[in-house]
Amino acid sequence: MLTDPIADMLTRIRNAHLALHKEVNVPRSKMKESLAAILKQEGYVEDVAVAETNIVITLKYQKGKPVISGLKRVSTPGRRVYVGAHHIPRVQNGLGICILSTSSGVLDGMTAHEKKVGGELLCEIW
Numbered sequence: 001m002l003t004d005p006i007a008d009m010l011t012r013i014r015n016a017h018l019a020l021h022k023e024v025n026v027p028r029s030k031m032k033e034s035l036a037a038i039l040k041q042e043g044y045v046e047d048v049a050v051a052e053t054n055i056v057i058t059l060k061y062q063k064g065k066p067v068i069s070g071l072k073r074v075s076t077p078g079r080r081v082y083v084g085a086h087h088i089p090r091v092q093n094g095l096g097i098c099i100l101s102t103s104s105g106v107l108d109g110m111t112a113h114e115k116k117v118g119g120e121l122l123c124e125i126w
Helices: 005-018 032-041 109-115
Strands: 022-029 044-052 052-058 071-073 097-102 105-108 120-126
Touching: 005 022, 005 032, 005 052, 005 071, 005 120, 022 032, 032 044, 032 052, 032 097, 032 105, 032 120, 097 109, 105 109
Parallel strands: none
Antiparallel strands: 022 052, 044 052, 071 120, 097 105, 097 120
16 A cells, blocks of 8 residues: 555655666556646656546656755655745745645645745645
């Protein structure tokens, strides 16, 4: 049984990047679809295709190196981390993004800051 599906998704992406795979399959859920959509919107992945039971994420490389150099799960099932709208962290001095689960849906840190909403800090990507 999987206890943390978001950490599983991030680990699959990290492992696929390390092995220089072109794409990775992730079991489908609404939360993971939202995370993948943010990754595509921010330019960290090439494409996201949603099938009936899984999500196919096409990874992005520049000059043979992965665009994503780091992924970190912040809030876990055993330790939830919540941040207010004015305390959203800057990842790698603004070079990365953080993803939050807010009352307005799953948002990246900049959008959440603009909308002045806080929430659960899911992960950081740089």
